[in-house]
Amino acid sequence: MPYSLGKEHFVQTSTRIANFSNRREPGPNDTVVYISCSCDLMHPGLIERLKAAKSQGDFLYVGIWDDDTASYFKGESYPLQGL
Numbered sequence: 001m002p003y004s005l006g007k008e009h010f011v012q013t014s015t016r017i018a019n020f021s022n023r024r025e026p027g028p029n030d031t032v033v034y035i036s037c038s039c040d041l042m043h044p045g046l047i048e049r050l051k052a053a054k055s056q057g058d059f060l061y062v063g064i065w066d067d068d069t070a071s072y073f074k075g076e077s078y079p080l081q082g083l
Helices: 014-018 044-054 067-074
Strands: 032-037 059-064
Touching (some): 032 044, 044 059
Parallel strands (some): 032 059
């Protein structure tokens, strides 16, 4: 398969997403926490932010910015590592 420099479009399936979960859905008394970030490069500061967010509730949902959003909020030289 040749290497592509274009944007890749990858659609997650519910099965693949479930592989990264505890396979339990939030109940009516659970607290759901949502954090949105570029997650451009995985580094200790990002891991600590994710841990802090998770400590706020029972479930953590993470929204990952696309390349255009990362550029908008962080500047033209970002992301360092594209999606």
